[in-house]
Each structure stands twice: as C-alpha cells, then as structure tokens.
Amino acid sequence: MLECRDLQFHYDRADPGETPDFDFTLRLAPGECLAVQGPSGCGKSTLLNLIAGFLEPASGWLGWAGRSWRDLPPWERALTTVFQEDNLFAHLPVWINVGLGLAPDLRLDAAAHRRIRDGLARVGLEGLQDRLPAALSGGQRQRVALLRALLRERPLLLLDEPFSGLDADNRHQLWELVREQRRRGVAVLLVSHDNEDIRALADRRCALQGGRLVESAAI
Numbered sequence: 001m002l003e004c005r006d007l008q009f010h011y012d013r014a015d016p017g018e019t020p021d022f023d024f025t026l027r028l029a030p031g032e033c034l035a036v037q038g039p040s041g042c043g044k045s046t047l048l049n050l051i052a053g054f055l056e057p058a059s060g061w062l063g064w065a066g067r068s069w070r071d072l073p074p075w076e077r078a079l080t081t082v083f084q085e086d087n088l089f090a091h092l093p094v095w096i097n098v099g100l101g102l103a104p105d106l107r108l109d110a111a112a113h114r115r116i117r118d119g120l121a122r123v124g125l126e127g128l129q130d131r132l133p134a135a136l137s138g139g140q141r142q143r144v145a146l147l148r149a150l151l152r153e154r155p156l157l158l159l160d161e162p163f164s165g166l167d168a169d170n171r172h173q174l175w176e177l178v179r180e181q182r183r184r185g186v187a188v189l190l191v192s193h194d195n196e197d198i199r200a201l202a203d204r205r206c207a208l209q210g211g212r213l214v215e216s217a218a219i
C-alpha cells in the first residue's frame with residue numbers, strides 16, 4: 001500500500017503568484033489504479049516527483065507497506081516511472097534501453113533477450129531493436145519507455161500521460177499491458193487528461209485542486 005499523509009511541499013519562489021502550497025494525502029492498494037486529473041500547472045508532476053523521490057517534502061508521511069520512504073533515495077523506492085519526457089538514453093539502441101529495465105548492469109541471459117524480443121513485439125516495435133531513440137517517432141519512444149518500466153516489475157507504477165501521442169491500436173495494446181500488471185498486484189498511479197484512458201484503467205479518480213487531492217465520484 002502506498003500512503004501519503006499530509007505530504008507538504010512548496011517551491012522556492014520570489015513571486016508567490018499562483019503556485020499553491022501542496023498538501024497531498026492518498027492511499028493506493030496493491031493492484032489498484034488511481035487516476036489524478038487537473039489542469040496544467042495544478043501540481044500533478046509535483047506529486048509524482050515527491051513520490052518518486054526527485055523532490056523532498058517539507059513535512060508529512062510518505063511510504064510503502066508501512067515503511068517510510070522519506071529517507072530512501074529514488075532508486076531504492078519500490079517503484080518505476082514513465083514520465084512525459086520518455087527518459088530514454090539517446091546514445092543506446094532500443095533493445096539496450098529496454099534491457100536496462102531487466103538488468104541495470106546489462107547482464108542479460110538468453111531468457112532476458114527473449115523477454116526483450118517478445119516485449120518489443122507486443123508493443124509493435126519488432127524490427128526496431130537496433131535503432132537509436134532519435135530515429136523513432138514520439139509514440140514509438142513512449143512505447144519503449146513503457147515497456148522498459150513494465151519489465152522492471154516493481155510493485156508501484158507511476159504514469160504521467162503515458163499514452164499521449166499513440167494511435168488507438170497502440171493505446172489499446174498498452175492498456176492491456178498495464179491491466180496485466182494490475183492483475184499481478186502492481187499498484188498504478190495514473191496522471192491523465194484523457195477520460196478514455198481513465199475509464200479503461202482506473203478504479204478511482206481524484207482531482208488536484210488548490211494543491212490538494214479531492215476524490216471524485218466513482219468512475
């Protein structure tokens with residue numbers, strides 16, 4: 001179970017302007033998918049960055065299965081992320097970018113190579129394994145990033161608009177991959193503007209308003 005309780009954060013800023021002070025409370029059980037919605041600038045990426053450990057909260061509780069994550073660096077948190085920028089290594093070909101999800105040291109045995117090949121076929125990228133990310137379309141890069149994240153098999157998946165720029169067929173394939181993860185008990189926090197994605201994947205949804213999460217009616 002992911003839990004944030006009164007997780008507070010504010011950006012240092014000369015102009016307090018429109019950015020609110022953030023105060024996040026949420027719970028997410030294994031196998032569940034919670035969607036977070038809100039207009040541009042409301043704090044969705046801020047929430048994901050706090051959970052992932054790229055931002056440090058001022059106060060509050062954040063943890064997984066009762067264990068606080070406040071003192072854990074990002075790489076030790078039991079999660080994987082697919083953020084808006086696809087975060088691929090530009091100088092490495094597709095198959096290595098995916099392989100890094102299985103083994104950060106790239107010690108890949110025959111079974112790992114098979115999983116990479118099968119995974120690429122499942123997301124419609126067979127034949128592109130030797131390309132560099134710059135030679136892929138935005139949607140193809142997004143599929144590589146999602147595949148790499150899914151192969152990591154961490155219990156929490158943070159998704160920030162992961163299906164934007166994909167056509168319907170690819171979206172449906174990737175939805176199925178995410179549903180498979182949920183059936184295996186992976187908890188999913190999905191930031192999306194897209195009601196179709198939310199209806200297809202989420203059990204609950206909440207809106208981010210004035211720096212806080214407000215749970216909406218059932219999907």
Ligand SMILES: Nc1ncnc2c1ncn2[C@@H]1O[C@H](COP(=O)(O)OP(=O)(O)OP(=O)(O)O)[C@@H](O)[C@H]1O
Binds near residue numbers: 042043
């Ligand atoms: N490094 C920063 N310093 C100061 N303010 C910031 C910083 N990063 C983000 N903000 C402000 O914090 C607010 C929340 O930003 P955030 O990126 O979390 O929004 P978002 O909901 O993810 O937006 P989008 O949907 O456009 O990606 C915005 O008003 C933004 O201008």
